[in-house]
Amino acid sequence: MGRIAAFLAAATLATGPVMGADVARAQDARDAQEDVMIVFDGSNSMWGQIEGTAKIEIARDVMGNLLGSWADDRRVGLMAYGHRNRGDCSDIETLVEPGPGTAATIMERINAISPIGKTPLTTAVEQAAQGLAYTDRPATVVLISDGLESCNRDPCALSGTLEKGGVGFTTHVVGFGLGKNADAESLACIADRTGGQFLSAENASELSEALSRVSTAVAELEPAPEPEPEITVQGPDTAVAGSAFNVSWTPSFEPRDYVTIVPEGADEGVYRDYIRVKERSDGTLRAPSDAGLYELRYVSDASSETRGRASIEITEPEATVSTVDSTHAGSVFPVEWTGTVHPRDYVTIVPQGAEEGAYSDYIRVKDGAEGELRAPADPGLYEVRYVLAQGDRTLASTRIEITAPEVTVSAPDTALAGSEVAVEWTGTVHPRDYVTIVPQGAEEGAYSEYIRVKDGAAGRLKAPADTGLYEVRYMLAKGDRTLASTTIEVTEPEVTVSAPDNALAGASVDISWTGTVDPHDYVTI
Numbered sequence: 432m433g434r435i436a437a438f439l440a441a442a443t444l445a446t447g448p449v450m451g452a453d454v455a456r457a458q459d460a461r462d463a464q465e466d467v468m469i470v471f472d473g474s475n476s477m478w479g480q481i482e483g484t485a486k487i488e489i490a491r492d493v494m495g496n497l498l499g500s501w502a503d504d505r506r507v508g509l510m511a512y513g514h515r516n517r518g519d520c521s522d523i524e525t526l527v528e529p530g531p532g533t534a535a536t537i538m539e540r541i542n543a544i545s546p547i548g549k550t551p552l553t554t555a556v557e558q559a560a561q562g563l564a565y566t567d568r569p570a571t572v573v574l575i576s577d578g579l580e581s582c583n584r585d586p587c588a589l590s591g592t593l594e595k596g597g598v599g600f601t602t603h604v605v606g607f608g609l610g611k612n613a614d615a616e617s618l619a620c621i622a623d624r625t626g627g628q629f630l631s632a633e634n635a636s637e638l639s640e641a642l643s644r645v646s647t648a649v650a651e652l653e654p655a656p657e658p659e660p661e662i663t664v665q666g667p668d669t670a671v672a673g674s675a676f677n678v679s680w681t682p683s684f685e686p687r688d689y690v691t692i693v694p695e696g697a698d699e700g701v702y703r704d705y706i707r708v709k710e711r712s713d714g715t716l717r718a719p720s721d722a723g724l725y726e727l728r729y730v731s732d733a734s735s736e737t738r739g740r741a742s743i744e745i746t747e748p749e750a751t752v753s754t755v756d757s758t759h760a761g762s763v764f765p766v767e768w769t770g771t772v773h774p775r776d777y778v779t780i781v782p783q784g785a786e787e788g789a790y791s792d793y794i795r796v797k798d799g800a801e802g803e804l805r806a807p808a809d810p811g812l813y814e815v816r817y818v819l820a821q822g823d824r825t826l827a828s829t830r831i832e833i834t835a836p837e838v839t840v841s842a843p844d845t846a847l848a849g850s851e852v853a854v855e856w857t858g859t860v861h862p863r864d865y866v867t868i869v870p871q872g873a874e875e876g877a878y879s880e881y882i883r884v885k886d887g888a889a890g891r892l893k894a895p896a897d898t899g900l901y902e903v904r905y906m907l908a909k910g911d912r913t914l915a916s917t918t919i920e921v922t923e924p925e926v927t928v929s930a931p932d933n934a935l936a937g938a939s940v941d942i943s944w945t946g947t948v949d950p951h952d953y954v955t956i
Contacts, residue, residue, distance in 0.1 A: 466529040467507040468559045469497070469537060469573075473514025476577055479545035481608050481634055486577055487546055490607070490637045493542060493643040496516040497573070498534045498640040501650035506530050509537045512555045513548035520551045520582035523558060548572070552576070553584035560593050560600070569599030572627070573645045575638070576618050577607045594625040595699070603627040603648060613807040662729045662739030664690065664925050669744045670718045673772045675820040678706075678711035680729050680739060692716050695724040695742065702728075702737040704821075717773070720822025722747045750773045750826040752817040757832040758806050761860045761909035766794075767801040768817050768827070775820040780804050783830065784811040788823035792909075805861070808910025810835045836860045838904040838914040846894040847924040849948045854882075855889045856915070863908040868892050871900040871918065876911040878904075893949075894921050924948045930956075 477487040497509070507909050508529035516522045526540045556572065563570050579588050594600045602625040604618050606800060622629040628648065632638040666678040678690055691705035706714040708729070719725065724747050728741040736813040750770035758764040766778050779793035794802040796817070807813065810833050817827040837860035846852045854866050867881035882890040884905075895901065898921050926946035934940045 466747045468755050471508040473511045473544045473546045474550040481516040499646040507533045522548050523555050529721040552580045553586040565597040572602035574603040585894050588704040590621040591624045605630045607632050609683045663737040664727050664729050664741040666727045671748045675715050676717050683708040704889040718745050720824040740947050750817045752827045754815045759836040761907040762806050763803050771796050806833050840915040842903040842919050845920045851891045852892050859884050
């Protein structure tokens with residue numbers, strides 16, 4: 432892979448307009464003209480020839496097309512690499528410090544360079560940007576290249592980093608004698624990531640034209656906009672995981688900007704719990720569920736750019752939960768807790784070892800410290816958990832055993848179809864449990880006529896209209912599980928009805944019947 436022959440112009444520009452005869456402001460504008468650093472590649476590949484002429488000579492001949500009239504009123508410097516030692520990736524040197532009227536000196540130093548070494552392009556670009564304080568002022572890079580980095584760094588990745596961290600950082604790239612190889616794509620990436628131009632030159636004429644176009648682009652740079660002011664974000668130094676805490680900011684700009692909390696060092700644009708700033712200067716955020724170091728960020732809704740930030744440490748809550756050692760399936764049992772983090776945290780009961788975030792019957796902790804839960808329908812080992820609403824993370828748990836209730840239900844062996852049947856039960860678990868009558872062998876949860884057990888021990892059910900074998904079941908309201916059952920046979924009633932053989936239309940008719948089953952039965956014609 433070829434090495435890079437490069438001119439790098441890194442520029443900063445912060446001029447202000449001249450108003451009338453205000454000489455002081457005009458002088459300020461001249462003082463703010465961009466500094467330019469030209470970085471020259473003195474690596475060995477510059478001895479490669481194009482149409483019988485070494486690339487180093489071609490570059491020297493057309494250098495003046497880059498150093499146009501714009502260089503007269505700006506401070507221009509020169510950096511070179513690969514010009515002193517063979518195989519040395521640290522061979523980078525500033526030959527001319529940025530200053531006014533340095534064009535002739537720069538040309539003199541370039542003419543004295545004899546290509547010899549490697550191509551530490553990426554490090555050279557990085558050092559030039561840092562030397563020009565690219566994080567504080569706009570900077571533009573102009574790169575003329577005949578190959579790619581030879582010191583195991585990625586210039587494309589670096590250009591993205593410089594553009595992201597800089598103030599208006601831009602790179603224009605001229606590919607010199609690249610041909611159709613992979614280097615062209617890599618160099619084009621440098622320009623693309625920083626919003627610059629990529630130009631390809633295959634001979635002296637094309638290189639001259641490319642440098643002229645770059646020179647024009649640098650000369651026509653407009654004053655950079657004033658950087659937007661940093662926004663001050665304030666919050667507590669620490670907050671308990673899952674808790675709500677206050678945060679404030681000043682100033683605020685757009686109502687749809689937002690303040691969020693993210694892990695320290697999270698990528699730009701990442702957000703978690705957030706609040707829109709609207710027309711206010713403070714609000715409430717919810718801390719993440721995991722302890723650690725985080726950042727409060729004021730983020731522009733339009734650009735997803737962080738405009739202000741503050742550090743916050745999220746600490747582990749100290750919560751406890753307690754309950755009885757055991758209780759019957761379907762029963763109500765007491766629970767207590769301490770260390771409430773947020774009113775929407777909840778206490779629940781789940782099978783022992785259930786996955787994080789599982790829940791069944793639950794209660795919100797609100798501002799209390801105790802409450803009641805309903806036990807599951809199936810006996811076994813369970814856990815009562817205090818769960819953080821933010822992230823559904825378990826903060827505390829305790830074991831509880833759910834046992835099978837001892838329940839009985841009784842009824843007559845037989846009953847007439849449609850008649851009322853007296854039923855009794857013992858071992859009531861919950862007032863909303865119920866007793867029902869269903870065909871023998873009906874599936875679990877089936878029901879027809881039923882009565883709630885409430886706080887009683889006896890009641891009456893209506894037998895079905897169809898004869899056959901049935902079951903009277905005591906049903907647990909939690910899960911509709913049968914706790915006890917007894918068999919009952921529903922038999923055909925012996926009923927008669929009699930009336931005259933005939934009657935006049937509209938006349939009253941005497942009728943009679945025997946074998947009454949239920950007072951609500953009726954005789955009709």
